[in-house]
Amino acid sequence: MKTAGLIIVILAGAILLYATQDFPPWGAPDSPASTHVSPRYLQKSMEETAVPNVVTSVLADYRGFDTMFETSVIFCAGIGCFALLRIFRKKPEDRYYRHIATEITLHIKGGRIPEKSSEFERIDALWTPYDLIIKTVCRILVPFIQLFALYVIAHGHHSPGGGFQGGVILGASMILIAISYNMRTAIARISEKTDNLLMATGVFIYAGIGTLCLILGANFLDYSGLSTILFSGPIMARSHGIFGVEIGVGITVMAVMISIYNNLASEGKQDEGL
Amino acid sequence: MSDLIPIIVAKYNYWLYIVLMMIGLYAMIAKNNLIKKLVGMNIFQTSIILFYVSMGCKRGGAGIPIIQHGPDAGHHVIDLANYVNPLPHVLMLTAIVVSVSTFGVAVALAIRIYQRYKTLEEDEILARLRSK
Secondary structure (H helix, E strand, O other): OHHHHHHHHHHHHHHHHHHHHOOOOOOOOOOHHOOOOOOHHHHHHHHHHHHHHHHHHHHHHHOOOHHHHHHHHHHHHHHHHHHHHHHOOOOOEEEEEEEEOOOOOOEOOOOOOOOOOOOOEEOOOOOOOOOOHHHHHHHHHHHHHHHHHHHHHHHHHOOOOOHHHHHHHHHHHHHHHHOOOOOHHHHHHOHHHHHHHHHHHHHHHHHHHHHHHOOOOOOOOHHHHHHHHOOOOOHHHHHHHHHHHHHHHHHHHHHHHHHHHHHHOOOOOOOOOO | OOOOOHHHHHHHHHHHHHHHHHHHHHHHHHOEEEHHHHHHHHHHHHHHHHHHHHHOOOOOOOOOOOOOOOOOOOOOOOHHEEEEEEOOOOHHHHHHHHHHHHHHHHHHHHHHHHHHHOEEEHHHHHHHHHHH
16 A cells, blocks of 8 residues: 555646646746736726735635635535534433542532532642643633734734634634633533524525525625615625625634534533543 | 756746645645645645746845835836736735635544544544445
C-alpha cells in the first residue's frame, strides 16, 4: 500500500508540475483569473452596492446564492455531527459530586439524580482542581472577544470581516468557556435547544431575506427590492441587505461551531468532556 | 538546466503548493491511522486554499480589495492595479469555514468507529470486519 501510494503520488505530482508550465507567472496582473469578472466587481462594487470591501459585496450580493448554500452546508455539517454522535441516556450513570467546603468527593452510582444544592457541585470524572488564573482570565476576556466578534460582523462592509469570521470568533468565545470551566457551564449559557434553533435561524434569515426580495417584486436575493420597506434607495438597500445576510451567516456559523465542539468533546453526551 | 531556472523562479509558488498537496494525498492513501488520514486531508485542503489565494495576487503594490473612497462614494476612477483580485478570497473564505465543519463531521465518524471497534487503525478495523 505504501509503495503503491508513493508511485501514485509521484505520478500525480509530476503531471501537476508539468501542467504548471501553462500557468501564468505568479502575480501577473493580466492573468486570466484577474481579467474576466474581477475587474467588473472592483469597478462596480461601490457604485452598485455602496460597499467598499469588495470581498463582502461579492460574497453576499454578486455570489449570494453560492454563499446561501455554503451556509446550508455548514448547517448540514452541524446536524450531521448531532445525528452521528448524540446519545440520549434514560438511566442515570455514575456521577461525581464535590462538597465545596470540605472538598470531599462523592461517587454516586445510578439511583436518583440529587437535587441542586449550594453545598455540593457536580464535577467531571477526570476532574482536576480549577486553575484560578485561567478561570479568571477567561471570564474577563470572553465579553471582549464577543464584542470584537460583533464588530467584525458589523464592520465587514468597510474592513476585513463579515459573517463567517465574526461567527467563528463568537463560537470560539463559548468554546473558551467550555474549556476553562466545564461543559455544563457553557451549556447553561447556551442550551442545546437554543443552539440548534440558532443554527436553523441563521439559514432561515438568509433564505428569508432572499424570499422577501422575491415577494417585493425583485429577483431572489436581489436586495434592491428591499428599498420599499427600508425607505432608502436601491443601492443603500443592497448594502443593508448584505448586512442582514451577514448576520444570518454569523448566527449559523456560531451555533454550528458550538454544537460541533459540544458533541465532539463529550462524545455526544453533552454532559462532561474536556 | 539554465532554461529551467527562470521557469522555477517565475512559478515556484505553484511548485510548493503541489508538493504540499502531494504530502496530503500521500497521507490520505498510505497512513494507517484514520486521524492521520484526516490530517492529510486538511493539508490537502490548505494547499488548495493557498493556491487560490496566490492566484488573486498582483505584483506591483496591489493592496487588499477594499476600495479607498472619499465622502462622495462611487465617483472615483478605480485603478485595478491597486487592488488584488477579490474573487479567490471570497471562494476561500467560505471554503475555510466549510472545511472546518466537514472536518468536524469526519472526526464524529471517527469517534463512532472508535466506539464500535475500539481502534482507529485501518488494518485492525478491516480484520475485525472480515472476522464477522
